[in-house]
Amino acid sequence: MTEPRDRDIDRDGSDLVTALTAIVGALELLLETDLDVEQRRLAQGALSGAQMLTRVLRRESVSMDRDSLPPDSMGGEGGRVLVVEDDDFTRALLERALAAVGCRVDTAVSGMDAVQKFATAVYDIVLMDCHLPGVDGFETAREIRRLESERDRVPVIAVTAAGIDGLREACRAAGMDDVITKPFEFRPLRERVPYWVARAREAERTPSIPSLDPSAPIDDAERLDPSRIEELASEAGTAVALELAEIFLDDVGRRVTSLQRALGDSNREGCLALAHSIKGASANFGAVRMAALAEALERLVKNGSPTLAAHVGEELASELAVVRTLLEARGLCPPSQTGARQQRTPEPS
The missing domain is CATH 3.40.50.2300 (Response regulator)
Structure with a gap:
């Protein structure tokens, strides 16, 4: 008895194309017969799939070899x-x-x-x-x-x-x-x-990016809308407002740090998720410019502009420090430890 040999398959897929062409013909004939609604739906779906796969294998479009695709960072x-x-x-x-x-x-x-x-x-x-x-x-x-x-x-x-x-x-x-x-x-x-x-x-x-020019004057109203936190202070008490402001600064501060790390690692998904969360938290709190910077950064990452996104990320970290200073000036945030140490340091004579 002759042992069976593995049949050589044409690497360009021509054998499969021949088989699929026969299947397409059979399905087209089947659709001309009397089918119920469900049978016709299934036959149409199978025909569509066989036709598309035949076209792909015939190289009418592009190679389906995933390894030939460019890296997707x-x-x-x-x-x-x-x-x-x-x-x-x-x-x-x-x-x-x-x-x-x-x-x-x-x-x-x-x-x-x-x-x-x-x-x-x-x-x-x-x-x-x-x-x-x-x-x-x-x-x-x-x-x-x-x-x-x-x-x-x-x-x-x-x-x-x-x-x-x-x-x-x-x-x-x-x-x-x-x-x-x-x-x-x-x-x-x-x-x-x-x-x-x-x-x-x-x-x-072309996202609207807030000015990154350090010499450009920026009004406090463009940075912070304190109406929500001030309303909370008047209704629930200053202690509650101070607590929530500190939670916002600490939480967003951690996210900004993580965002800068994700930018450095070219972690697209991490950048998008963090920028989106910072945008939402800042908008809800009233940190107007922070929300605008986070939105611009999110779009820059989507559009593949990592260098400019990194600059916006640095500006976002600087803006957080400015927001803290503005809150402290309004009595809506306890002084930072750095600020307290600076106040206790005597002026040089």
Whole structure:
């Protein structure tokens, strides 16, 4: 008996292309027969996947070899994408097709999974299947819009079956920006995802950066709005206001230190998370210029401007010290130990 030999597989994928071409033909014939709604939906999804994979393997787009992609230290040329899809094959197909055009892809299998991931990471775009189990894609998109009330708007693109009455209107009402219908081809996916990523980034391309010129005069009102802490002092007592001011200064001080470390390490995700938290805390407290600096830094990191972001990070640390001084002058913060030592040091004669 002759021992079986491993069949050589053409490294360019031509054998697989031949097989997929046969599958495409069979599915096209199947769709011409009398199918019920569910059978037709499954056949259309399979046809879409087989067509897209065939195109990729034929090199009509770009190589799917992830090792050939440029290193992604600050997020990938194509952006960071969250793919929300419960079907295993479609999810894997989207992930590989997007990786082929330079995207960094995370996946979610349900609406709740998508919301949790969106809340803890920064994405350039979300691809959303509308018909998810449990919480559907429409409600998931609404929840994403609620989560980003203090964040830059992220494009959400519906990826769902065609032929649904009022689909585009329903997607728009849920806060989605565009629709890609199934069965879909690789070319529109390849074109639309980079388009929406570029459009979102262009809106942030020139952030308004507060002046970094140390000689430029800055009014105290541009630095600090003390109305909230003063109102709290009048209603709850000075001791409560002093305590909250000290909590703010200590907490944000630690975050600013961590932010500078993340900037030095080129830790994009850490920079974005810390800048966003500093922005929110400063805005809520009334540290106006700190909030503006943190917002500018967040956008600079997103746009890939690490040098300028580092300068803004240094200015943020300096601004925190100025805010403390302004609070001390208003009696809304206990004197810092450095300040107390300086007051006790006699003037030289």
